[in-house]
Amino acid sequence: MVHARxxxxxxxxxxxxxxxxxVMTILKEDAMAAxxxxxxxxxxxxxxxxxxxxxxIFSIHLGRRLGLYRAxxxxxxxxxxxxxxxxxxxxxxxxxxxxxxxAGFLLVQDAGAxxxxxxxxxxxxxxxxxxxxxxxxxxxxxxxxxxxxxxxxDKVVAAYCSGEGVPFADYGTHLMEGQGAVNRPAFLHDxxxxxxxxxxxxxxxxxxxxxxxxxxxxxxxxxIAMAQQIPGASVIGWDTDxxxxxxxxxxxxxAGVDVRFELANAAAMxxxxxxxxxxxxxxxxxxxxxxxxxxxxRSVLSEHGLVLVADEKVADEFTAPGDELGQAAGFGSVExxxxxxxxxxxxxxxxxxxxxxxxxxxxxxxxxxxxxKICDEKRPWITTWAAFFLLEE
Ligand SMILES: C[S@@+](CC[C@H](N)C(=O)[O-])C[C@H]1O[C@@H](n2cnc3c(N)ncnc32)[C@H](O)[C@@H]1O
Numbered sequence: 001m002v003h004a005r006x007x008x009x010x011x012x013x014x015x016x017x018x019x020x021x022x023v024m025t026i027l028k029e030d031a032m033a034a035x036x037x038x039x040x041x042x043x044x045x046x047x048x049x050x051x052x053x054x055x056x057i058f059s060i061h062l063g064r065r066l067g068l069y070r071a072x073x074x075x076x077x078x079x080x081x082x083x084x085x086x087x088x089x090x091x092x093x094x095x096x097x098x099x100x101x102x103a104g105f106l107l108v109q110d111a112g113a114x115x116x117x118x119x120x121x122x123x124x125x126x127x128x129x130x131x132x133x134x135x136x137x138x139x140x141x142x143x144x145x146x147x148x149x150x151x152x153x154d155k156v157v158a159a160y161c162s163g164e165g166v167p168f169a170d171y172g173t174h175l176m177e178g179q180g181a182v183n184r185p186a187f188l189h190d191x192x193x194x195x196x197x198x199x200x201x202x203x204x205x206x207x208x209x210x211x212x213x214x215x216x217x218x219x220x221x222x223x224i225a226m227a228q229q230i231p232g233a234s235v236i237g238w239d240t241d242x243x244x245x246x247x248x249x250x251x252x253x254x255a256g257v258d259v260r261f262e263l264a265n266a267a268a269m270x271x272x273x274x275x276x277x278x279x280x281x282x283x284x285x286x287x288x289x290x291x292x293x294x295x296x297x298r299s300v301l302s303e304h305g306l307v308l309v310a311d312e313k314v315a316d317e318f319t320a321p322g323d324e325l326g327q328a329a330g331f332g333s334v335e336x337x338x339x340x341x342x343x344x345x346x347x348x349x350x351x352x353x354x355x356x357x358x359x360x361x362x363x364x365x366x367x368x369x370x371x372x373k374i375c376d377e378k379r380p381w382i383t384t385w386a387a388f389f390l391l392e393e
Pocket of ligand 1: 179180238
């Protein structure tokens with residue numbers, strides 16, 4: 001039986017739209033509950049703002065995909081000049097430039113001029129965000145990533161009904177390349193000196209003929225950075241996505257770096273070891289088989305080898321409402337290194353043995369205990385993180 005409908009409790013009039021409101025959300029007879037939502041603006045304002053932001057993201061994707069930012073990085077332009085430089089229709093060039101200027105991304109030199117005579121400029125700070133591929137401020141590939149997800153939603157809808165998954169390859173090149181590009185500056189500038197460097201003596205140890213495996217390597221920027229910055233290390237990247245592996249090989253060739261990239265499931269690397277370092281970078285939460293992959297990683301470690309997992313910085317416990325980084329559970333019981341205040345948290349799993357239930361592996365020394373076994377269990381309350389780890393003695 002339904003006790004309460006959402007719209008009977010959510011304030012409709014403007015003067016009720018701020019402050020703290022009580023919203024009834026649970027509709028089943030025995031499970032009625034009230035959730036207090038603290039908000040300074042109304043839910044409808046928030047959704048309108050989200051929709052506007054989403055449309056802005058799509059216009060950024062258009063600008064990246066059509067080379068419009070790159071053309072503007074070459075100098076200020078009128079709509080006609082941009083159209084000629086990028087090979088697009090002049091009327092669309094004008095529409096896009098006006099939208100970008102209104103959004104505050106571009107400067108217009110004379111807003112009062114006739115529309116086709118206005119000159120638009122990309123300031124240096126904006127160039128870093130939109131075109132500087134190795135700059136830490138280069139976050140605009142997120143627009144490609146979001147656009148790629150948007151293009152795949154029909155498959156996600158079907159998956160919600162069937163309970164099946166949607167392979168990474170089905171999200172297409174925009175998500176694949178956007179994902180790689182947005183992580184590239186962090187891998188280039190932070191991975192070796194700051195993240196791997198956060199583990200005492202590790203860079204030195206790896207610098208003498210070590211073997212490194214980068215699991216779920218994507219388009220390869222992390223593997224390439226490690227091969228470039230750790231002398232004598234031999235790096236292999238694995239991924240199940242053929243497009244990612246092809247792109248990674250191209251990226252390595254363009255960078256002049258010798259890295260082996262293999263199309264393979266990271267859970268099946270047992271015969272490839274031993275490795276002194278196994279990395280899983282922003283990928284464990286994407287995997288349908290994270291437990292098998294961690295088990296496989298563990299099985300190929302050399303005597304003093306370790307696994308580094310870097311993933312989204314999220315709360316350790318489910319809390320609702322959560323902060324803006326989401327509500328998924330983190331890696332609370334693993335050694336977590338404070339590498340910086342940014343997006344990633346770094347987790348170190350040394351030659352791990354396991355001592356407690358319902359936790360990720362604890363760091364308990366350097367001898368793996370072969371009797372320990374990892375099982376998985378679906379988290380009932382979060383769908384984006386498919387599994388967590390139930391550990392048994
Ligand atoms: C979010 S991307 C991260 C890629 C890369 N590590 C990065 O940070 O740019 C996740 C990657 O995990 C890969 N992946 C998922 N499950 C995998 C598995 N079992 N074995 C190997 N790769 C896997 C996907 O194909 C995808 O390239």
